[in-house]
Amino acid sequence: MFELVHIHLIRSSLHFSKLLAAVVLAAAAAGVSCGKRKPPLPPVPKVSQRAEISGFQRGNKVILSWKMPAKNAPAGDVQHISRGDIYRLVEKAASPLTLSQDEFASRSAVIASVKIRDSDFGTKPYTYTDTLQFAGQPSRLRYAVRFVNSAGQKAAFSNFLAIEPAPKVAAAPSDLKGTVTQDAIELAWTAPTTNADGTTPANLRGFNVYRSDSKAKPGEPLNKTPITESEFADKTFEFGKEYFYFVRAVSSGTGDTPTESTESNIIELNPKDTFVPTPPSSITIAASPTSISLFFPPNPERDVVGYKIFRSEDETLPKAEWKLLTPKPQDANTFQDTTVEPGKTYFYYVTAVDKFDNESEPSETVTDKIQ
Secondary structure: OHHHHHHHHHHHHHHHHHHHHHHHHHHHHOOEEOOEEOOOOOOOOOOOOOOOEEEEEEOOEEEEEEEOOOOOOOOOOOOOOOEEEEEEEEEOOOOOOOOOHHHHHHHOEEEEEEEOOHHHOOOOEEEEEEEOOOOOOOOEEEEEEEEEOOOOOEOOOOOOEEEOOOOOOEOOOEEEEEEEOOOOEEEEEEOOOOEOOOOOOOOOOEEEEEEEOOOOOOOEEOOOOOEOOOEEEEOOOOOOOOEEEEEEEEEEOHHHOEEEOOOOOOEEEOOOOOOOOOOOOOOEEEEOOOOEEEEOOOOOOOOEEEEEEEEEOOOOOOHHHOEEOOOOOEOOOEEEEOOOOOOOEEEEEEEEEEOOOOEOOOOOOEEEEOO
């Protein structure tokens, strides 16, 4: 009997211990501590660790670019980006396109390590220029970027960018010059006679002309297709604005795709309008009993903003002493003079004024008499 009671007590004690442990675990799982629930922890920010790289050939260079993540992880975090390693693999053009990350890692070489600063983040494009040393050799280049933290731990490779550089690309144009005229900025340059690797003749299909309103901005092409002459007239410019120009030669690249050279010298122009309009012409005149009317066609200059009308009763009077009938240049191509008197003869001339206050020479004189 004693043994049965003793066994029953032991079993009861074990059951109570298990029950108490379950309650403690449930309370811990529910976050119960001294009767208060702790606030949830904020989510850990995630930073993209894999870049998407793109690029193209320009002359004897390959221009690589990729977008940085929106922001960096905090310093000391395993995902904090400290630098970017740029890899290059040189292989035969006929090599298999499929390539694993392990194969790329074992066969490629780091050609540059670029320091990444906090100011580089914000999905900004990051660029790197690789100068080719393989001119004339049929090869394929593969590039990749890999982010590295301050402890030297490496993220995954970016995509593998494959480029088959054209073996012969024309050298850059030279001696670019610009002349400002009333209707255009006339550009002229010297065409290259060699390729970027020094071989001849130059692989030349034409030229692309670029313009920018800031030296810090990339230029925009002014021509839609390559031009074959070593000159170009920019008729879309505006006086009073600053412009930067450069030219690139265009060659037949791999697969006959157009491939540009590097830039010519960059020229800066700030065209000022010092060109006076041509005098108005073909003026006709008609008199009525109470007025005299003038008619003339618009001036050909696109920047003419108005016309001044002058009158005199003495044709021999110096033009500077004739009476100005329009205190402000008028934009109309007709004028009616109602301040005339019967029996008098009047002489008129007209000048054109552009938006920079350049005034033309006087037009031919016209005359009529009020009867």
